[in-house]
Amino acid sequence: MPPHTSNLDLAAAADLIKKAEGTVFITTHTKPDGDAYGSVVALASALTQMGKQTFACFAPPVPAALADLNGNHLTHVLSDSTSIPDCGLYIVLDTGAWSQVEPMRPVIEPNLAKTLIIDHHLSGDIDAAHKYVDAKAGACAEVMAELLDLLAGGGSGGKSGGGGFQWDTVIAQALFVGIGSDTGWFRFSNTRPSTHRLAARLLEMGVDHADLFARLHQTERPAKLALLTRALDSLKLLADGKAAVMCLTAQDFQETGALEEETERLIDVPQQVGTIQVVALVTESTIDTPDGTQPLARISFRSKPGPGAVNVADLAGQFGGGGHARAAGAKLQAPVDQARMRVTEALAGAFAAR
Ligand SMILES: [Mn+2]
Known part of the structure; x- marks a missing residue:
């Protein structure tokens, strides 16, 4: 497997985009989060203003709160009837893993020679x-901000640059949603001074952060709380309370009426407990696998920063997944109980090895 590292710098990536002929395809991981959504919308808006044809496409489900943001007219949601044109450049944002872009694989794989991952x-x-x-970078949207400055011809601070586009309200809101989402609204350890500087720049352009927070994080349905109750009911502590495993089954989703995307941020709740350093959430997929054979379990990991922090990207790697040191995930073709057992063993092992 090739290393997941840069083989060009961001200026060269900007050049590649500037010189791209024909339509530019832009996508991101399945079930986009705020960072994925914001990164795609910001880039699509910039390129459109530069006079380029874009085809920005999400693999569903797209959370309703994101789909309601400015700029959604610039994007498509993949369905059976979506016809994707032949494009001069294919851009994949906020992921570099096949497991995260499965529905887009038939589009990307034949075009790898024309594909740019950011x-x-x-x-x-x-x-x-x-x-x-x-x-x-705390968020892909931070990289997008740098890229947009390069495309506009140097840090123009919101003024029209050489690329002939402006950081308009669509771009500003999209980038803020991106950095806000991936940093837990500036609480997580991935938040950098430059993250705050970008946030300040976006606020100065008129982004209403309180309104965005309310729209993105305070508009849940009661079913979400019912799902949280199920998750907390399932919580098991191990390694002297240093690790916690929660599990949600297809039955939990049926009985609460909650949707799979409503698991978002449930995993943050157990971190309120002082002893808990790592949390895992195992979720039984309610979506049938294409071949209908094995059920699919999704695993999410979070860990707290500090000396001796557990690298959950390594843990997720044990299950063929990946991510960041503090937040990572994997998918497993296994019954949910088996997945929970294997995750419990892996966590116990991570602490036993210390
Ligand atoms: Mn991200």
């Missing part, structure tokens, strides 16, 4: 011709 994750296996990976 990502901030530690691992990925898409062998694209062009890769820019900044694992220090």
Whole structure:
């Protein structure tokens, strides 16, 4: 597997985009989060203003709160009837892993020689011709901000640059959603001084952060709380309370009426407990696998920073997944109980080895 590292710098990536002929395809991981959504919308808006044809496409489900943001007219949601044009450049944002873009694989794989990945994750296996990976960036949207400055012809601070586009309200909101989402609204350890500087720049352009927070994080349905109750009921502590495993089954989703995307941020709740350093959430997929054989379990990991922090990207790697040191995930073709057992063993092992 090729290393998931840059093989060009961001200026070269900007050049590649500027010189691209024909339509530019832009996508990101399945079930986009705020960073994925914001990164795609910001880039699509910039390129459209530069006079380029874009085809920005999400693999569903797209959370309703994101789909309601400015700029959604610039994007498509993949369905059976979506016809994707032949494009001069294929851009994949916020992931470099096939497992994260499965529905887009038939589009990307034949075009790897014309594919540019821009990502901030530690691992990925898409062998694209062009890769820019900044694992220090708290969000892909931070990289997008740098890229947009390069496309506009240098840090123009919101003024129209040489590329002939402006950081308009669509771009500003999209980038803020991206950095806000991936940093837990500036609480997580991936938040950098430059993250705050970008946030300040976006606020000065008129982004209403309180309104965005309310729209993105305070508009859940009661079913979400019912799902949280189930998750907390399932919580098991191990390694002297240093690790916690929660599990949600298809039955939990049926009985609460909650949707799979409503698991978002449930995993943050147990971190309120002082002893808990790592949390895992195992979720039984309610979506049938294409071949209908094995059920699919999704595993998410979070860990707290500090001395002796557990690298959950390594843990997820044990299950063929990846991500960041503090937040990572994997998918497993296994019954949910078996997945929970294997995750419990892996966590116990991580602490036993200390
Ligand atoms: Mn991200």
